[in-house]
Amino acid sequence: MPKQKSKPITIKTEETLIWTGSSSNQTKAQKEFNDALRKHKEILEHSKEIEPLFQMVNETYLKEVLPELEKQKKLERMRFELMCSILIEEKLSFGKMQREFLRRYLLDICTDSILEDPNFYGKFRDQLETKFERMERLRYKNQMESKIKQKFGVEIDLDDLNRTQFDSEEDRESHEEKYKDFREKYEEYRAEYFRGRGTKSSERKKSKSQTEKEKKILESERLLSTDINVLFKNLAKLIHPDKEQDPVLREKKAKLMTKLSGARDNMNIAEILEIKMQVDELLPNQQTDVSFHDTSIKRFVGIIKSKIRELEDSIRQRFFSHPLMADFTERKITKESLTTYLKRVKKDNQMVTKAFEEEVEQLTKEPKYIKEMIKELQSLGVQF
Template identity: 80%
Template structure:
């Protein structure tokens, strides 16, 4: 693209420029082109991540989840054996040992109650002291009474919060039973936060905040002018009425619809994305638009913002997966992911074996529970 001419008497900073490969690019133009390349690379990276995400999900479903289910089953089995040793007095304990074990098991019971109320409920009743049971029921009754007064609905908190069900039909029946309360509660929360936001908006704005908003409005006005220019140039290139090729005409028509919608809402980022698509569709017909350096710098800011959004969406999707909590690599690659997943699988197999060992030892030799108590105390576990 030939070098753009400067306006008469214009300073170097005000030179009119746009994209191109001129050796006389300004700093702003170089930053713009660099941002475009980074944006394209990030888009490509988001596509490359997809098969890696499928690998993570398949590993989780086919190899890790079965191990976790084994561990959960073994954990319940171990818990039941430990309760049996304590409650059926199969072993002699010192007073402090007995109390430590009782409170440890009760803590585990309370933490796991919602997973399987039918399993943990009866054991909690046996592990609790009379005073602990009275306090738990008193608090529960207080909360249920407060809910009754606020929403006019009778509920059972122990039943409402459970997550373990024997069938999908039972789950659906449970959800239906408490649907009215959940809907009213969500309305209540929405009203509460809406009220807080309203109060916050009525607070007097600081001088700094007012100046910031004023600058933002001025920047938006300048961008509006630039975007109108870009819109007109793009519209000339992709107007479908002038296209003879039916396939190209259809693609231009879709782009024109998107462009018009983006222009109506002044969606600057969308218009810039459409510009990239137009340049790809029509590589020999560049959008011949000229802007001041200051305008291009604003475009650079928008493109960088889109890049951050893309990178955030990649990270959020990838690292929100339960299997990726400990993945520390900054750059995800097939090699680093394979190595990480192999370690995760081995770690889970080791945990399963450790549970199996403890269950076997507790079954064959109940006094092993005293070694477990000593180990827990050495780790600083207190109640």
């Protein structure tokens, strides 16, 4: 905070007012506030510096990693189809346990991927299932469809309902229209269910500590609103552009006034206090004639620290919600650490693609290679 030449304002109160005066006379609360505000500025600057790094992550994902993932998806399907062909068409003799392991492994892939492409995986599922497994699956499916009809009065096909792949946009729209009635009824049921749970929860008697906590929050919000309004009025008097004759100064004041109004509407005390410092720098001979008690300053510190946590969380959330950042372990995101990480991710994906290519090539040339694959899967602990 810049040093202010004006003398502290004297107002009769029970507490010593602070905020104005030279920095050498700052109280502990003022110093804590300045530290918090400085940290808030640093995080804001950091969030701007982070943007090009996020773009680097996104560009790597779109140009380098996504094409590899698409290749892997195609190769994985080819690998699956070759393995099914070897088993179903009996191109190789297997021991009883080997055959059952392979059948269950491939059936598991069908179950996990059926919604991705029902036509492709459905035909293999029908060939891999035993009669008993098919009967159990259909029995469970019919049971669930019957319950849905009883509950919502609508007949549906669960396999078709959960379909995610469509041949065209018209096919998608037709599917949505077909199940529109059921989805609307289901959403109404969910809303009613959660409303009922919310009512039961609200009917519980609040504890004394909960009541006291809520009172403190409401009082804190009331005091904050008062502090913001006091500061807003004092700042608005100084920077209202309509009263300024100098065109350059009028433009600067207009920009500050717009920022100030937005900060007031959003109850953003951190931004208002930063605007206050900008006003003090813009108008060094017209300091804002307002002071605050230590209690208010401490409240500002708490709010600014909360804003800092929100900013840090938003930065982390934006980065680590990206599919490429799941394994990033560094505490601090820097260009150097990110570049090293992205190189490793690209290399790892290229290695996975190569492994799939080699397996597809081996299965195509030499079907008995599948027995080596079974051994490897078993050594990795795959069980059914």
